[in-house]
Amino acid sequence: MEDLLAVKDLTYKKNQKVILDDVNLNLQPGKIVALLGENGAGKTTLMRVISGMAKNYRGSVSIDGSKKEADRKAKLAFTDGLTGFSDSTKIKAVVQFYRNIFQDFDENSFERLRQFMKLDPEMKLSQLSRGMKEKLIIALTFARKADLYLLDEPFGGIDAMARKKIINSIILWKNEKATILISDHFVNEIATLLDEVVVLKDKTVFAHKSADEIRAHHKSIEEYYEGLYEDEEDE
């Protein structure tokens, strides 16, 4: 099967510091993939490079064969902090922005997701708690019919109950062929969803394994992930 995402020989430097070094990553359509790594490992940077937000890198990135920035952006949905809007912007205005800008934005899907997240469209962004804002971001992201979803630590501020509900529902919100790349610290909670795990360590892809393979050799994905850092802790 042809790769949906192909990252080849990617090296990214900023302020004279190498953040990603010779990264190679291939993801197939229809997969849910965890992107794991310590703080500062380069998870967000990798997503920013894939989405065209970070520039001046060496190597190539293609989504469904498209290398051009505009084509890539049309095929992916990236969780955005919504900082481009003023605090007084209402949710319904943000939705209007998404509807105008993204041709694949499905308002009916958003409406279902909004009701699921219990969000009032009349609320202003300044009135949203961190958790509510994250719910809105998730709803906006999945209301797009994208090929690749990049979820950058999407559940940090959401309470445990709601998080569980959202995680269990994610699989229902995406098209069968769409791939999700998700970076999160709650490895245990997303573990049941995962098809593959990618670990960023030492500025590169340290491991890329199928979730089933990990489960066959370890108690859990979390245990496998923690095991990668055990040697360092011992030192």
Place this chain on the structure above:
Amino acid sequence: MVNFNRLFSQLFKQKSKTTYFIFMIQLATVLVISFFFIFKSTFKSLIGFLMAVIALIIGTSFIAEFIYLIITSWQNEKINRSQTWRLAPMSAGKIYLDNTLSSFVAYMYLFVLQVISCLLLVGLSYSISGQFRHAINTGFGHLTKDDIWINMAWSSINWTLVLESFVFFILLSLAFYITVSFFNFSTRSIIDFLSGMSSRFVVGLVRLILIGLICWLIIEILQVLPEDTMFSSQIGNGNDVWYMARLLIEFLIFDVVFGSINVGLVDKFVEAKQNN
């Protein structure tokens, strides 16, 4: 092109809020000043008040437009680096062009609002004041009775120069936006290449050096230009259509060259601000 138009309408919607805001402030200021002017003047009448409002709208339009340019330049640069906007399915260069163009069209919109408000006030004055109506009718009646007056009035206007002045106004406003973006993009690109350990002092120094460099560049361009251009010696000689045309070409070249450099910088180097 579809994406370009969609983003343009969204950006224009945002910029037109600034247009309305500035226009309302201008109108409120003009009304307050006119009120005080009439209050203190011996000529206390509605028509006098309306005339004062019209005169002040025309008089303050340059200030309002300058403030608009400053505010939208800041807005432009915020949008140019905003991840929310940069995620639009277009290249960063096209987003930059869309952003600049929408600010410029909203700028023209401010100009149109000012013209319309003046025309409405003239219409209102005409309908409520017999004195004003008489003055207008006499003036126009005089013109229509004698073709020589019409010919004289029309021939006294140099329409080529009027058109050139309008185009100059457009190119100058664009040059302002382009220069601000060039400063922002080049500073950002250089800072991203500096070591992460660089202090605020170093970053400030880079900005200062760039301001100096842009000033030096502009002076150098002016010196390279032939003697008979407006840049060097003929400021004020506005009747010369040819010299105005030459000035337009110079500004057009400036806008195209620096606009293209900006597109290159934003496409290759200027990153969206991280906002998660």
